[in-house]
Amino acid sequence: MQNGSEPRKHTIAVLVENRFGVLSRVAGLFSARGYNIESLSVGETLDPTVSRMTLVVRGDEFVIEQVIKQLHKLIDVIKVTDLSEENHVEREMILVKVNAERTFRAEILRIADIFRAKVVDVTPVTYTLEATGEESKMTAIIELLRPFGIQELVRTGKVAIARGSKSRTRKVDEKLGKAREPAPPLKEPARDIGFED
Amino acid sequence: MKLTGARIFLECLKREGVDIVFGLPGGAVLPIYDALYDFPGLRHILVRQEAAAGHAAEGYSRTTGRVGVALVTSGPAATNLVTALQDAYMDSIPIVAFTGQVPTHLIGNDAFQEADNVGITRSCTKHNFLVKDGNDLAPMIKEAFYIAATGRPGPVHVDLPKDVLVKEWLFEYPEKVHLRSYNPTYEGHPGQIKKAAKSILRAKRPVLYVGGGAISSDASEEVQRLAELTQIPVTTTLMGLGAFPSEHPLSLEMLGMHGTYYANMAVHNSDCLIAVGARFDDRVTGKVELFAPQAEIIHIDIDPSSISKNIKVHIPIVGDARRVLTKLVEEIEKEMREGVPSIVREARKQWAEQIADWRARFPLRYDWDDEVIKPQYVMQEISNLTRGEALIVTGVGQHQMWAAQYYRFKHPRAWCTSGGLGTMGYGLPTALGVQAAHPDRLVVNIDGDGSFVMNSQELATLYESRLPVKTVIINNGYHGMVRQWQEIIYKERYCAVDVSSGPDFVKLAEAYGCVGIRATKPSEVVPALEKAFSTPGPVVVDMMVDREEDVFPMVPAGGANKDMILERPNKEVKAKAAKSQTGF
Ligand SMILES: Cc1cc2nc3c(=O)[nH]c(=O)nc-3n(C[C@H](O)[C@H](O)[C@H](O)COP(=O)(O)OP(=O)(O)OC[C@H]3O[C@@H](n4cnc5c(N)ncnc54)[C@H](O)[C@@H]3O)c2cc1C
Numbered sequence: 215m216q217n218g219s220e221p222r223k224h225t226i227a228v229l230v231e232n233r234f235g236v237l238s239r240v241a242g243l244f245s246a247r248g249y250n251i252e253s254l255s256v257g258e259t260l261d262p263t264v265s266r267m268t269l270v271v272r273g274d275e276f277v278i279e280q281v282i283k284q285l286h287k288l289i290d291v292i293k294v295t296d297l298s299e300e301n302h303v304e305r306e307m308i309l310v311k312v313n314a315e316r317t318f319r320a321e322i323l324r325i326a327d328i329f330r331a332k333v334v335d336v337t338p339v340t341y342t343l344e345a346t347g348e349e350s351k352m353t354a355i356i357e358l359l360r361p362f363g364i365q366e367l368v369r370t371g372k373v374a375i376a377r378g379s380k381s382r383t384r385k386v387d388e389k390l391g392k393a394r395e396p397a398p399p400l401k402e403p404a405r406d407i408g409f410e411d
Numbered sequence: 412m413k414l415t416g417a418r419i420f421l422e423c424l425k426r427e428g429v430d431i432v433f434g435l436p437g438g439a440v441l442p443i444y445d446a447l448y449d450f451p452g453l454r455h456i457l458v459r460q461e462a463a464a465g466h467a468a469e470g471y472s473r474t475t476g477r478v479g480v481a482l483v484t485s486g487p488a489a490t491n492l493v494t495a496l497q498d499a500y501m502d503s504i505p506i507v508a509f510t511g512q513v514p515t516h517l518i519g520n521d522a523f524q525e526a527d528n529v530g531i532t533r534s535c536t537k538h539n540f541l542v543k544d545g546n547d548l549a550p551m552i553k554e555a556f557y558i559a560a561t562g563r564p565g566p567v568h569v570d571l572p573k574d575v576l577v578k579e580w581l582f583e584y585p586e587k588v589h590l591r592s593y594n595p596t597y598e599g600h601p602g603q604i605k606k607a608a609k610s611i612l613r614a615k616r617p618v619l620y621v622g623g624g625a626i627s628s629d630a631s632e633e634v635q636r637l638a639e640l641t642q643i644p645v646t647t648t649l650m651g652l653g654a655f656p657s658e659h660p661l662s663l664e665m666l667g668m669h670g671t672y673y674a675n676m677a678v679h680n681s682d683c684l685i686a687v688g689a690r691f692d693d694r695v696t697g698k699v700e701l702f703a704p705q706a707e708i709i710h711i712d713i714d715p716s717s718i719s720k721n722i723k724v725h726i727p728i729v730g731d732a733r734r735v736l737t738k739l740v741e742e743i744e745k746e747m748r749e750g751v752p753s754i755v756r757e758a759r760k761q762w763a764e765q766i767a768d769w770r771a772r773f774p775l776r777y778d779w780d781d782e783v784i785k786p787q788y789v790m791q792e793i794s795n796l797t798r799g800e801a802l803i804v805t806g807v808g809q810h811q812m813w814a815a816q817y818y819r820f821k822h823p824r825a826w827c828t829s830g831g832l833g834t835m836g837y838g839l840p841t842a843l844g845v846q847a848a849h850p851d852r853l854v855v856n857i858d859g860d861g862s863f864v865m866n867s868q869e870l871a872t873l874y875e876s877r878l879p880v881k882t883v884i885i886n887n888g889y890h891g892m893v894r895q896w897q898e899i900i901y902k903e904r905y906c907a908v909d910v911s912s913g914p915d916f917v918k919l920a921e922a923y924g925c926v927g928i929r930a931t932k933p934s935e936v937v938p939a940l941e942k943a944f945s946t947p948g949p950v951v952v953d954m955m956v957d958r959e960e961d962v963f964p965m966v967p968a969g970g971a972n973k974d975m976i977l978e979r980p981n982k983e984v985k986a987k988a989a990k991s992q993t994g995f
Pocket residue numbers: 501502503562563564621622623624625627628647648649650651665666667668669670687688689690691692694695711712713714717730731732733807808811812829830831832833834892
């Protein structure tokens with residue numbers, strides 16, 4: 215349909231039955247309908263029968279409306295949320311293997327430090343860094359490392375969660391009629407490993 | 412109770428109320444055929460190509476409202492079935508198709524007759540299942556039938572590995588299905604219904620645009636009530652034919668590319684378009700920016716993804732057409748007690764006059780010829796002789812459009828045609844399924860000479876299974892619809908459309924044990940049809956028609972509906988059409 219708004223990126227959370235073939239159903243939907251998918255990540259939720267996918271899709275409002283409706287239409291899809299419509303947190307992790315000759319080793323470590331990246335592997339001539347954060351931060355660190363010579367770059371694709379006390383997986387269980395026990399308090403305070411907002 | 416998977420399969424079908432299965436055996440499903448050998452109460456009809464099993468299931472389903480069932484083996488049989496699955500998917504026809512699969516331990520091994528069946532059918536089914544564990548067999552079959560028939564109906568495919576069919580499993584048929592991820596909406600939103608009622612009552616030039624969803628939801632009585640109560644003219648899509656009687660004074664017949672002038676003009680000029688179970692297909696809308704440009708659009712559809720897909724809808728109502736219309740009529744009746752403003756009443760009268768004027772000036776028409784049979788005339792006579800009471804099936808092409816234009820539809824679920832996919836070869840196997848479901852009714856397959864040969868092997872099934880389908884081949888010796896496009900859009904450069912080399916359809920029919928009749932002159936049309944309809948058993952009528960007749964009116968693809976071509980275009984129009992070269 216035409217006269218849509220300007221295309222922009224949307225982050226969509228999809229809860230699906232954790233079943234054989236469900237990933238190819240979602241991926242197939244995108245290729246069959248010609249939607250552009252920028253990244254997709256999948257993992258189990260607290261309820262092992264449910265997986266959560268985070269999709270980043272570009273499109274105008276009509277395309278995104280269709281994407282959401284078409285996702286809903288898949289039998290194995292339980293819930294679809296356009297997180298871009300609400301306040302949410304997005305993170306991506308990257309692993310980057312960068313050339314680290316003696317003369318540049320200190321500078322690379324400084325950059326890592328600024329971005330709270332960790333060195334996860336070292337050789338005499340390379341560092342492998344792990345960094346987590348928003349897209350803009352990931353782009354920034356990559357750009358800063360590029361001049362040293364990046365050997366290899368791996369990105370997880372985004373994961374995202376809504377802010378506030380609302381839970382998305384809980385709802386699924388309520389629908390099933392088995393309200394979940396409130397989660398036990400964490401024994402240790404959660405460690406902050408991301409780049410702070 | 413412990414049973415083999417094959418036996419469990421049959422028990423499940425029985426519990427789903429299945430009475431007929433269309434199929435063709437092979438290695439992977441032999442356990443089922445062995446169990447079928449002495450299984451009572453289930454009729455198996457042996458088709459001659461697997462696509463035919465799928466189409467037959469479609470015909471069975473469309474005309475009964477129940478789920479049709481096909482059963483085929485693995486590999487090549489499953490791939491043969493794909494066309495029918497996509498056909499059913501496009502036209503929202505509920506069928507369940509079962510395929511055999513290599514044993515679970517060989518899956519992925521390039522085993523004999525292995526294909527990634529569920530991988531292949533994923534995009535052409537509403538849902539599909541691979542049964543890897545026999546304990547899932549009964550629940551998955553139950554879910555398959557449930558998913559096919561509920562919500563927006565569609566085909567579901569179940570893949571059955573051979574070892575699952577051979578081994579014994581505990582059998583217990585689930586009473587109910589609960590899928591947390593699948594909850595179709597049936598009741599329309601009351602606020603939206605109220606809004607729609609108000610919009611309808613203030614409209615000065617309203618039109619009802621009724622589609623295949625009105626057939627699926629058995630809503631034709633409700634459509635008629637709404638139309639009569641509010642005196643709104645009704646047009647139907649190709650898939651909606653029969654949802655409203657063609658001869659009703661409010662009927663505008665079909666709209667779209669080959670619809671009537673008055674239907675398209677009414678829609679184009681309307682200020683309130685009420686779409687019921689219709690999906691704004693490009694064959695209907697033509698150029699979208701110019702489709703019903705002044706109308707407030709109300710859209711009743713069970714599938715939210717149909718709404719605002721092609722055309723922006725102002726008042727969407729997600730729900731089952733029949734239930735929503737029932738509520739809508741109640742709401743309108745309530746509002747009408749307050750009286751209808753005289754200004755609206757007056758405008759409506761003018762609207763009716765305007766439509767009557769279009770109808771009178773540009774009716775459906777064709778030139779009569781004393782020597783050559785006009786295909787439109789054949790349709791009129793089929794309509795007359797059957798009094799609109801036959802079950803009609805078609806192939807794809809010009810003959811399909813003439814059938815849609817000239818047959819006088821009286822009832823819903825009496826018309827099967829391949830609308831969304833436009834599958835040539837759909838006619839004969841679908842008619843087979845229709846006849847199997849309605850052994851005592853007259854089933855007429857109006858086919859094209861090009862379409863018919865794509866599945867003519869099914870004459871063997873008709874003969875063997877005593878299915879007295881009457882096929883009328885509109886024989887123009889051409890892939891006529893394609894020839895028409897080449898004529899109008901490609902400067903008469905006819906390329907690869909002449910199929911006049913045959914076969915001799917009378918002899919072909921006889922070779923299969925059927926009766927063949929030929930008509931070559933207009934005076935022979937009625938006698939040939941009468942003879943066909945009164946001869947017991949399957950009959951093929953070879954109607955030798957005007958080779959170069961075209962379907963009009965016509966909206967060139969991508970054009971606006973208001974710019975319909977009403978008759979054979981002159982050079983100027985053809986030159987314009989040649990320039991655009993869009994469509995197909
Ligand atoms: C050669 C050729 C020429 C053609 N020319 C024309 C033409 O001139 N005019 C024309 O109209 N078509 C034409 N077609 C057919 C066209 O391609 C489409 O198939 C057709 O227009 C679609 O019909 P529909 O909108 O009724 O939708 P369908 O395909 O019948 O879809 C049904 C709709 O109803 C909804 N629905 C299903 N169940 C329910 C329910 N219970 N309650 C509410 N909604 C429900 C579905 O979600 C869907 O949106 C042509 C086809 C061919 C092959």
